Amino acid sequence: MAAQRPIRPTVDKKLMGREVLVFLDYGEGATYADPVWSLIGGQRTADFNNSADAIDTSDKNSNGYGDSEPGMKTTEIAMELIIKPSDPTIGQLYEAYENNEAVDILRWVDGGRSTRNWYSITEMSESAAYDDASILSLTLTGKGEPTVIEDMADPRESA
Known part of the structure; x- marks a missing residue:
């Protein structure tokens, strides 16, 4: 009999921040009906906020x-990215911001509640501290009601 040690069973799975990724519908042949989900590079955060005005x-x-x-309800994604100048998705976000164009965004949650919506980039700022990585901060404000997708497969596996 081989030596072994017991593994503690998972009682309640906890969602880790690393299991939440944001994708841009961008790539060869990408359309809204047939998206090409490209992972936005350098992600550190992908905070999602639902809010409603108080009447x-x-x-x-x-x-x-x-x-x-x-x-009235609104949605918002706040992101921080390490700037990777060669990442094409980051270039597309800058271009969309400059041209006042909405972007088709998927906030994917591994094994959970993912959301897809059109977003306006309403804030884009860079920080470049002497002793830290250069960071791009984005605020994406939803345009209308998001589509909710439960237990969506990893978009990277279908690419």
């Missing part, structure tokens, strides 16, 4: 307390 529904019967209902 004040307070009235004289609120006993001095405010009341509100959700209004």
Whole structure:
């Protein structure tokens, strides 16, 4: 009998940040109907935010307390990337920003809830500290309701 050690079984899988990747629909023959998902290089963060405007529904019967209902909803992806000048996806993001063009983005979650939407690049800034990597910070603001895809296969495997 071979020597072995027991492996602790996974009780509840925890989602790691490294399992969340952002892709740009970009490549030869890419269309919205038949996307070519290209991984955006140098990703450090890919934060997703859902929010709704608050509609004040307070009235004289609120006993001095405010009341509100959700209004218009928006989505946003905030990303930080290590700048890789040779990465074509980063070049495409700069081009889209300069031309005020929306980009087709997939925020893929390994084994979880992925989202796809058109996004406007509403903030793009670079930091270049003397003793650190050059960082590109992006804010992508959603255009309308995102498409939610549960348990989507890894887009890199179909490329």
